Amino acid sequence: VQLQASGGGLVQPGGSLRLSCAASGFTSDYYAIGWFRQAPGKEREGVACISSSDSDGSSYYVDAVKGRSTFSRDHAKNTVYLRLNSLKPEDTGVYYCARGPLGSSCPPVRYDLWGQGTLVTVSS
Numbered sequence: 048v049q050l051q052a053s054g055g056g057l058v059q060p061g062g063s064l065r066l067s068c069a070a071s072g073f074t075s076d077y078y079a080i081g082w083f084r085q086a087p088g089k090e091r092e093g094v095a096c097i098s099s100s101d102s103d104g105s106s107y108y109v110d111a112v113k114g115r116s117t118f119s120r121d122h123a124k125n126t127v128y129l130r131l132n133s134l135k136p137e138d139t140g141v142y143y144c145a146r147g148p149l150g151s152s153c154p155p156v157r158y159d160l161w162g163q164g165t166l167v168t169v170s171s
Contacts, residue, residue: 048072050162052144054128057168062134068127068144068162076100076120079147079155080127085164086140094142095129096153107153112138134169141166 054066068080079098085091096107097118106118112131119128131138141164147155 048160050144050146050160052142052162052165055142055165055167057170058134059171060135060169062169063130063132064134064167066129066131066142066144066165066167068129070125070127070146073146075125075127075146076122077149079151079153081145081147081153081155081158082129083143083145084138084140084167085143086137089140091143093154096147096155097127098152099147099150101150102152105153131167134167136169139167139169 049071051069058064077099079096081096082094083091084094094109094112095116098105108116115132117130143164144162145158146160147158
C-alpha cells in the first residue's frame with residue numbers, strides 16, 4: 048500500500064505542471080487525497096484536497112492556488128492529478144500527496160498514508 052508522487056520539475060514563472068499521485072494496493076477513488084507542499088525553510092502546508100468518489104467528490108484549494116489549480120482522477124491508472132497553472136516562484140517546494148480515511152470528504156480528520164515528495168522549482 049503506497050502513494051507515489053511525481054511530475055515535479057523546473058518551470059519558468061507563468062508555466063504549468065501536472066503533479067501525479069499514483070496509488071497502489073488500494074483504490075484511490077474511495078479516499079480523499081490531499082496535496083501538501085514544503086517550501087525551503089518553511090513548514091509543510093496543505094495545498095488542495097479532493098474528496099472520495101463515495102462522498103461528494105468535491106475539491107478544495109487554499110487561497111494561494113485557488114483559480115490556478117485543477118484536480119482530476121484517472122480511474123484506470125488509479126492516479127490523482129493536480130494541475131498547477133500560472134506558476135509563481137512562491138510555489139516552489141517539495142510537494143507531497145497523502146490519503147485520508149476511507150470514504151472521507153475534504154478536509155479529512157487525518158491523513159494516514161503519505162507519498163514521497165516531488166520537487167517543484169519555479170524560476171527563470
